[in-house]
Amino acid sequence: MVEEGSGAFGRSWHELPRELADHMRSHLDEVADDMLNQIRSRISEYDRPADGAYSGTARQAVERVLHYFVDRVADPGHDSAPVTDFFRAIGRGEAAEGRSLDAMQSAMRIGGMVAWRRLTEGAAVLEVSPRTLGTVGEVLMQFQDELAAAAAEGFSQAKAAAAGEMQRRRKRLLDLLFADPPVGPEAIADLAAAAHWPVPRTVAAVALGRPAGEARAPAFPPDILADLTRRTPSLIIPDPDGPGRAGVVDRTLNGCLAVIGPTVPVAEAARSIQWARKTLGLVERGVIGASTGVIRSVEHMSTLILFQDEELITSLAELRLAPLAHLRPGQQDRLAETLLAWLQSGRNANEVAMRLHVHPQTVRYRLRQLEELFGDQLLDPDLRFDLEIVLRARALLTEHDEDGARPAARAAAGGSGGTGDVVGLGR
Structure with a gap:
């Protein structure tokens, strides 16, 4: 929120005449109707039945904004927390519904233009000075910035929370895939759906060596399950033998020490990670020569057999x-x-x-x-x-x-x- 007297525009709510609030208060309902009509006609996302939940939220937002604006003109120290909290909640709701903030921000711009037009009309009736009218415009833009910032903050919070929850689900899914004895296919399918991970026909597990120093962890494609917090950082690659997949995997793991286990059915992912870990252990001991790069367990099966017991x-x-x-x-x-x-x-x-x-x-x-x-x-x-x-x-x-x-x-x-x-x- 922009502090009083320190905003980019250099003017504050204190400079507005208090009587302007009394004039605006008597016109709030018609201004709200004007804003909503303009928003619905120009933004398709808001062109919903007037009695629907989405339209009800839009009217509630417009009315809260207008009442708060008038209250703050009447009292520059009026608490802004309720209206900014409301817009944070709107931002979180948009994120939860999988929408962006574009429509809401467009609606705020349209609402601001309607408000500015109605304010200038009222200012002419009240014979407000040009300087005061300029202050009205500046605090209106400042107010829009505050609400937009609150919505963006709520949106970011919701996105971060959703990403964290999705990451927890994907790590749990990795646990289930690596479980020995294996869990039932129904449990895998349910958690895979919750983690937005299409269950493939085959998988290969990957065991990663610990990065040296400050080496950055690679960015993995979204269909690769990854948990770098394990004692042995691990991945699951779906359909590793599909067209072009080997090249994608090699590019993704470039610069890492990565051991890819054998390709197996999904239910046997635990076997793949076991062989990948055994191979990595032999690499780290120097039995299999490599310090970086992608190593495939199937190319070292005779060595693995030798060192099995x-x-x-x-x-x-x-x-x-x-x-x-x-x-x-x-x-x-x-x-x-x-x-x-x-x-x-x-x-x-x-x-x-x-x-x-x-x-x-x-x-x-x-x-x-x-x-x-x-x-x-x-x-x-x-x-x-x-x-x-x-x-x-x-x-x-x-x-x-x-x-x-x-x-x-x-x-x-x-x-x-x-x-x-x-x-x-x-x-």
Whole structure:
């Protein structure tokens, strides 16, 4: 509200003659009718039956404005709270009905023009001076600004409240979709309708890494459910395999560390987020190499399988790589690397040499050592399969170990630290 004497126009209600109020009071009903007729004829939204609720609210607003204006001319200190509160309520109502303030603001301008015309006619009868007439015009515009500001404030409050409630519903919907065991489809459909989220055929869940520093959260399209307040910020993407959807998702998540789980039916969203979180955990540990960008769990399924039960694979490593346990760490690393390359290359020494960038004779020397250590185990297909599993897990940990010491990798090799070190595979 503009304070007395400090408005943009520099004049105040105190400068108006009190007798002007008495003259206006006797004409309020006809002025109200004139305003309403002009508003209805020029604004289609207000062209409603005179006995309808909308028209009743319009008449009530016009009459309140006119009576308050006259009362304030008679008493410049008259309390403006009732009329401004009324217009805040109108603003909230327009927001609740999904309308903008355009029609109301147009109605206020038309009403102001009618009021100004009637005031100038009355001023001529009362022989009001030009200066006083100018003051009347200024306070009338000031008054319109006050009411428009009150309506805009109510409108903004209602919009903010509605947005907050909608966000709460969408977060609750995300909770239901991620529930394990899953909730019934009826509960999902009901809350989805309340959250204005069309239930898709399929979804993919996304687990986001925490942004570094002051990085701003991305803006998501309205059909993506998002909750960035979770311990692991999470999303639901509807119909992720639809035409053009992959590009939209990649652009939306550009600059984030985001893991997209597998595409699943809506009822299985919990499974998608579980795989996305597991993949994110391996990314954050360095097992899967990435620091930013979009990562898809389905491209790393073999790694996820390897690390699904780390205690189990550690126990298998202790058993199958026991022949290396007595060697120095450097020897363990070289022989484990050679053995994995040999298993992956169809047991071809020359191909192993190319993979490892060493001389074939060096490879043959290491292979003789491995034959001495493992003996007939290297002839058994089942044991070779077990060896490849544990060596792949060891290689992933070794490749992405940051400090170079590779303690977990050596543990996977059945290193010299004994059983306690072997259990350290998953660290």
